[in-house]
Amino acid sequence: MASRAVVIGPWEYADDAGVPRYEEIGISAAQYGKVLADNPMWGEDRCRVLTKEEVDTADGVMAALEEEAGRTGAGDVFLVVYVGHGAYWGDVPGAEVHFSVGSSYDGKPWTWLSSWYLYRAMRLCRADLKVLIADCCYSNMLPHLGNGLDTLPGVFDDAGQGTCVLTALKDDNIRAWPLGCTELPGELAKCTPFSGHLLDVLQRGTTDYRPHITLGLLRDAVVSEMRRCRFDHDKPRMLLNDARESRALFTNRMDAALREPHPGSPVSAKEWVAALLRGNGCDLEELLQDPRKTGEVVALLRTSSREGAAAIAQHLEERASALFRSHDFARYWNKAERALRA
Numbered sequence: 001m002a003s004r005a006v007v008i009g010p011w012e013y014a015d016d017a018g019v020p021r022y023e024e025i026g027i028s029a030a031q032y033g034k035v036l037a038d039n040p041m042w043g044e045d046r047c048r049v050l051t052k053e054e055v056d057t058a059d060g061v062m063a064a065l066e067e068e069a070g071r072t073g074a075g076d077v078f079l080v081v082y083v084g085h086g087a088y089w090g091d092v093p094g095a096e097v098h099f100s101v102g103s104s105y106d107g108k109p110w111t112w113l114s115s116w117y118l119y120r121a122m123r124l125c126r127a128d129l130k131v132l133i134a135d136c137c138y139s140n141m142l143p144h145l146g147n148g149l150d151t152l153p154g155v156f157d158d159a160g161q162g163t164c165v166l167t168a169l170k171d172d173n174i175r176a177w178p179l180g181c182t183e184l185p186g187e188l189a190k191c192t193p194f195s196g197h198l199l200d201v202l203q204r205g206t207t208d209y210r211p212h213i214t215l216g217l218l219r220d221a222v223v224s225e226m227r228r229c230r231f232d233h234d235k236p237r238m239l240l241n242d243a244r245e246s247r248a249l250f251t252n253r254m255d256a257a258l259r260e261p262h263p264g265s266p267v268s269a270k271e272w273v274a275a276l277l278r279g280n281g282c283d284l285e286e287l288l289q290d291p292r293k294t295g296e297v298v299a300l301l302r303t304s305s306r307e308g309a310a311a312i313a314q315h316l317e318e319r320a321s322a323l324f325r326s327h328d329f330a331r332y333w334n335k336a337e338r339a340l341r342a
């Protein structure tokens, strides 16, 4: 079992469909694939960008969704990204937002995929966190996913379970702007603005001290980047149902040295040494994210005459040599070497 991501991005329609083609949709879908493949929490094997043939029909999309949902289990994340056209008809049974597929026609609701079916497949899947990212018109009208647990006998809430729906639109804004944002770098400038900014956050990471982009961080970073952009973008929205804001969804790609320090934790190597010697409950994992500083701390501890310093230094050395790969080890060793030889 493993976390799985499915990216659905139909952008080519029949000539007489009356549904506009935006290349931004196809480029966004491809970029989701690329950015997820590069993210250590995901990787190429866990992300499936549906092919043109698959997104041509509701059947193709649902078959792929069910297949990937079936590969998830307890502890996993099931992430579905939809980027494309959205529509809404109030006069069809159980009015729901509808997503386009390649064979959709303007004004013909039966040729579109009701979001209800997509929600159903997500609710039934066994992953304990289910996340839908929807970049389309009317996405503000998508409801939360529910937690789906009532359909799974024997599965109990352990607080790690829940759902999240992140949409390009909020409130009463029903039309999503499809054309790219020129403020974004490279290919991301050719994506839809919401997906472009979201992918930019994932690609660059955030300066927050945490090593992962959590649900809450993702929402806050995308909202603030879009607000900060010189173009007047739509406002995104996140609906959570039981899912914790602190739940990690992506690796934070920002270099640890460029991230803000943990609030209340030591900053300089000297402060670390003082805190370690005091026996304060400091987070060694945070120190170990910075090989150079870890080396400095080891060096200071080795030359300290304070009681317990040698034992802490030894523990750190063991952790460091087990953890750091060649490049990081060089940074660490460069700082720690002199003290270790003494």
Ligand SMILES: [Zn+2]
Residues within 6 Å of the ligand: 181, 182, 183, 184, 193, 197, 226, 229, 230, 231, 233
């Ligand atoms: Zn922008």
